[in-house]
Every structure is written in structure tokens, then in C-alpha cells.
Amino acid sequence: MGKIFLLMGKSTSGKDTIYRALIKEEEFSLKKVIPYTTRPMRDGEADGVEYFFKTEEEYQAIKAAKKIIEERTYHTNYGPWRYFTADDGQINLLTGNYLVIGTLESYCYIRDYFGKENVLPILIDVDAKIRLQRAMHREEKQEHPRYDEMCRRFLADEEDFSEKKISEAGVSRRFFNNVEIENCIKEISKYISENI
Numbered sequence: 001m002g003k004i005f006l007l008m009g010k011s012t013s014g015k016d017t018i019y020r021a022l023i024k025e026e027e028f029s030l031k032k033v034i035p036y037t038t039r040p041m042r043d044g045e046a047d048g049v050e051y052f053f054k055t056e057e058e059y060q061a062i063k064a065a066k067k068i069i070e071e072r073t074y075h076t077n078y079g080p081w082r083y084f085t086a087d088d089g090q091i092n093l094l095t096g097n098y099l100v101i102g103t104l105e106s107y108c109y110i111r112d113y114f115g116k117e118n119v120l121p122i123l124i125d126v127d128a129k130i131r132l133q134r135a136m137h138r139e140e141k142q143e144h145p146r147y148d149e150m151c152r153r154f155l156a157d158e159e160d161f162s163e164k165k166i167s168e169a170g171v172s173r174r175f176f177n178n179v180e181i182e183n184c185i186k187e188i189s190k191y192i193s194e195n196i
Contacts (some may be wrong), residue, residue: 003118003196013125035052069080070106085100127178139193175191
């Protein structure tokens with residue numbers, strides 16, 4: 001039986017960079033699971049790569065078909081942005097191991113859906129000051145920076161990844177990405193290797 005390694009952390013914790021490095025590791029042969037979102041595409045993103053970008057109407061149709069495994073809605077300054085994982089045939093634990101990016105909340109839903117023994121959390125932790133600096137740097141690169149949304153998301157993450165919620169979810173292992181991301185990737189690679 002395969003495993004789902006669920007990579008999670010607050011915004012600008014380095015999840016996307018770590019994900020790209022791990023998915024390239026040939027020894028793991030981790031398969032991608034592309035999540036869905038109704039938020040607008042950022043500069044440099046493409047549909048079906050980082051996310052499947054859907055309209056609110058398309059999201060409602062998927063939900064009506066009872067194909068949503070887990071979902072989160074963020075009430076942003078630009079309206080509700082939904083993120084979700086769909087039971088669309090991407091995951092088959094009989095055929096391999098998977099790497100997924102999610103949140104603490106999505107980890108709990110996916111763990112309950114596929115079984116605790118099959119879903120392993122990988123929590124990326126970064127000091128708040130470093131995260132805020134990274135968020136500012138990322139937003140500065142956007143053609144139309146949304147600093148208000150950046151701040152809202154930063155504060156929401158502090159609540160969503162509170163120590164109480166991390167403990168309640170049963171997540172005890174953390175991987176720190178404060179200085180050298182390469183060291184964080186090495187630690188996570190070792191953890192995956194031990195659990196495949």
C-alpha cells in the first residue's frame with residue numbers, strides 16, 4: 001500500500017520549493033496530486049500545474065457530485081477563495097506514493113479519508129519574522145501586489161497553525177526552514193525514505 005506525504009506549513013514557509021525538489025527525487029517516484037482552487041492565477045502559474053483553477057460555478061458542480069475530499073474557504077478582501085482536493089482518480093494507493101501540499105485542516109480530512117496509516121504529515125516551520133520578509137519579497141514581484149491580502153493570510157496562518165491545532169491533529173514532527181532550505185529538504189528526504 002502506498003503512502004501520501006502531506007507537505008504543510010504557513011504561507012511562505014517554502015512548501016512550493018520543497019515540493020518541487022522532492023517530486024524530482026527519482027528514488028522516491030512520488031506522484032503529484034494537483035489540488036483545485038477558485039482563487040485567481042498568480043503571475044507565472046498555469047492551469048493544471050500548481051492548481052486546477054476553477055470558477056465558483058465549477059466548484060459547486062464538483063461539490064454537488066460529492067467529489068470533494070477536503071476543502072477550505074478563505075474569506076479574502078477579493079471575495080471567497082476556495083482550495084480543495086477532489087476524488088478525481090489522481091490518488092490510487094495501490095499504484096504508488098504521493099506528495100501533496102496542504103494545510104493542517106486538509107491533512108486531517110485526507111488522513112480521515114485514506115486512513116492514518118497511509119497519510120504522513122510533513123510540517124514545515126519558519127520563524128514569523130522570516131516568513132513576513134519572504135511574503136513581502138514575493139508580493140513585490142507581482143504585477144499587481146496585494147499587500148492587504150498578504151497581511152490577512154499571514155495572520156490567518158497564525159491561527160490555522162496554532163500550537164493547539166497542531167497538537168490536536170497529532171502532528172509531532174517538524175522540519176525547520178529558517179536558514180538553508182537544502183538542509184530542510186535533506187531532512188524531509190530522509191524521513192520519506194524511512195517511511196516508504
